[in-house]
Amino acid sequence: MAIVETRALSKIYGSGALATRALHGLNLRVEPGTFVAVMGPSGCGKSTLLQLLGGLDRPSSGDVLIEGQALAGLSDDALTTLRRRRIGFIFQSYNLLPVLSALENAALPLALDGVRPAEAQARAAEWLSRVGLGDRLSHLPGELSGGQQQRVAVARALVTEPALILADEPTGNLDSHAAEAITQLLRQVSDTWGRSVLMVTHDPRIAAYADRIIFLKDGTIVEETQLSSSPSAALSATADVMEVL
């Protein structure tokens, strides 16, 4: 089963003469554990696509399925719950709460979902150490570098054990070194932790980390490039490296 699937997804903003077609009959499938980059000129519909996949907005027609569940039939409450549990978001500007520590930020989705504070913090601490911030738990976002703040955001996105990570220009605010480090972490999210990642980016170097690149133009997919044959090919590549080491 695909982690995310869209069927003839369309979105029109406004109406009448002022209507803007942001997405037009878009069909997409993302298999478990794959890392997909979305590229295209500004205004091509990339952000709209992420909004609809994340259930942050409703399509004008067509549907989004997350792990086989059609979003169209869900009430707003059910949609919010699904979004909180099955989808993790990463933004260009990190979107951390400045008054909360790294640990509290990473634990937030669990707290909102009613998980007991002790358990939420234990799970958040676990993810923060997996992303390399085990020694920064009590730091405030303002005390961390941009790359570290984005790592907190990655931990926050993973803390609920979601199936899908949606990342909107996650390296847009970072210098090239931190940008590559964050993208390597997203690679790990797919390779090691088996999540599907869908990442919007402008940067060819960042996009090249993905397994597949889709190019959007005028609200539809105009081109699609498979970079690695399959997730299992990636696994055997990892095995090769392990053998060498």
Place this chain on the structure above:
Amino acid sequence: MSVRNALLGLLAQRPRHGYDLHSAFEALAGGREIWELKPAQVYTTLGRLEEGGLITPERVAQDGGPEKRIYAITPVGQQELAQWLQTPVEGQHQRNEFFLKLMLSVATSVVDPYLVLRAQRAGLYRELHGLTRRRSATNPAQALATMLLLERAAMHVEADLRWLEMLEPRLDEIRRQPLPAPELRPRGRPPRSE
């Protein structure tokens, strides 16, 4: 020329026999899949270097197997190597096979130029993906030079990708313009001036 001089350089490092030079060259260049050398090429090159007085057979080693002639660099060879090392390498940045394909697709309508462009882009992205994977698997604490060679390749592929991004929106305009053609030169003897 570069293989000949690189072999000279490896002999400046220490005396070696042909097989040793062959594997040392391939390892230095980044692996057999990057720059494969035919053993025959090594031996003919060694012959020419010896004729030119740039290297000299030092001794014959025999460790159980067949005899191996071990070569050493001569002072003349050292001089030639020093000169080569200080001569800048000219990259053929303007000579580009993809450009030929694109212009001929524009000129002939055998294949849509946009398809030619997309195929190239897909190939470049796959190449960059492979380079990225290999660079991630390279430990800079042990193989910094290899990592930087991979980085160089990635930077060039990235530049090509950015160039395609720049070219794509201009492709229709390129199609409207005449194909680069030879300048019209009057044939035969130039007219006599008065």
